[in-house]
Amino acid sequence: MAGYEAVIGLEVHVELRTKTKAFCSCPNEFGSEPNTNVCPVCLALPGVLPVLNRSLLEYAVQVGLALNCEIAPFSKFDRKNYFYPDLPKAYQISQYDLPLCRNGYLDVEVDGYTRRVGITRVHMEEDAGKLLHGEGNPGYSLVDLNRAGVPLLEIVTEPDIRTPEEARLFLENLKAILQYLDVSDCKMEEGSLRCDANVSLRPAGTDVLNTKVEIKNMNSFRAVQRALEGEVQRQRSIYESGGVVFQETRGWDEDRGITVVMRSKEEASDYRYFPDPDLVPIVLSPEEVERLRRSLPELPVARRERLIRDYGLPAYDAGVLTASRDLADFFEECVRVYPDAKKVSNWVMGEFLRLLNSQNLEVKQAKLSPSHLVEMLQLMDEGIISGKIAKTVFEEMFNTGKRAAQIVEEKGLVQISDEGELAGIVEEVLAAHPQVVDDYRKGKRKALGFLVGQVMKRTKGKANPQLVNRMLEERI
Ligand SMILES: [Zn+2]
Secondary structure, three states, X not given: OOOEEEEEEEEEEXXXXXXXXXXXXXXXXXXXXXXXXXOHHHHOOOOOOOOOOHHHHHHHHHHHHHOOOEEOOEEOOEEEEOOOOOOOOOEEEEOOOOOOEEEEEEEEEEOOEEEEEEEEEEEEEEOOOEEEXXXXXXXXXXXXXXXXXXXXXXXXXXXXXXXXXXXXXXXXXXXXXXXXXXXXXXXXXXXXXXEEEEEEEEEOOOOOOOOOEEEEEEOOHHHHHHHHHHHHXXXXXXXXXXXXXXXXXXXXXXXXXXXXXXXXXXXXXXXXXXXXXXXXXXXXXXXXXXXXHHOOOOOHHHHHHHHHHHHOOOHHHHHHHHOOHHHHHHHHHHHHHOOXXXXXXXXXXXXXXXXXXXXXXXXXXXXXXXXXHHHHHHHHHOOOOOHHHHHHHHHHHHHHOOOHHHHHHHHOOOOEOOHHHHHHHHHHHHHHOHHHHHHHHOOOOOHHHHHHHXXXXXXXXXXXXXXXXXXXXXXX
């Protein structure tokens, strides 16, 4: 990036997991049969009146507070007028000049420095329906209005982000906060978390504002980072060859790994916003805001600090564990019973996360519970299984939900801690590797590790490694 720096701002839409929709009592559910969660209000039939869902307002205030925003004592809903077939009213209820929350920030830790990303605004609005193209009759488009009226928050950042990596980390942090607040399930693949990005490039160290390009259609955090990397690269080569970057909206093409033009410079979008006359303004007293502030759960940053303080965990571990509320809960549940926090952390961050990721599972979907892990650690402490066997046991527990003791019993994995049983094997290994034994005698300490490894191999990992060490040392 020599010579240029990126100026990136994000616009994030979050579907909230309220029980009912934003302005009517239809269920807010994903995946129902098309057009089953609808009523006259969300179908925009004549003569209906929207009524604000109290949970939407409370969730919005909580998100604003968690993002260090000012909460407006007075705010209102506006109609954003535009015509599109998935929008039956021909306007979307949104907030325009008086959003509920503004002037916040979120700090993001990136490789040893902190990037403070300003939050311009957080406002409430409703989602539109969904068009299904080419299903059933080719040449027809079908409209599903189940999503019409689903409550959304729009979170807009200042253009404070400087690298694609910062953008991804910002989103990961934001997602964690939303999940801690339990206001959204944040599933990008189901569209409950959607992100657009604005990106422009300027000579490093200046505060020039160059033409920005909007990128849409990024379906994962990884895709956001990759799309931004591609776009930064594209703009840089245009500037370097003396060209001009046009204001346009580009889509991310995951398969080809490039951004492609969706539409070029729109006419300054004129949505003809005006206050929604059907909805009363939102007036919040300081007491109500205070009540909601007190109702906030412990958030990721605070929990991370507490894990460091209370359990003496390294900052890195605490960061990994608290990135997900469920993972942090899992860890703390283990530690309540089994207080060796670092040992628990190693297993949770290591094997547990590895298996979750490889099978694409959420913490809550795992068959392995905290008590499974604790029981296994206790078997290790009692010398019944070795660390190596424990890995096998752990994976088996993860896949089957069986208890450690049962797996050890069924598979005959009990550690061999009997000197008599090991003596023969130790002698064999010594006899088979005279050169290594000689190296060790000449002071090459590492040679012992090789011999231990040979014994472990012959016992299929079941020998007690401390015992093997001692026996080898005695015999050489
Ligand atoms: Zn409805």
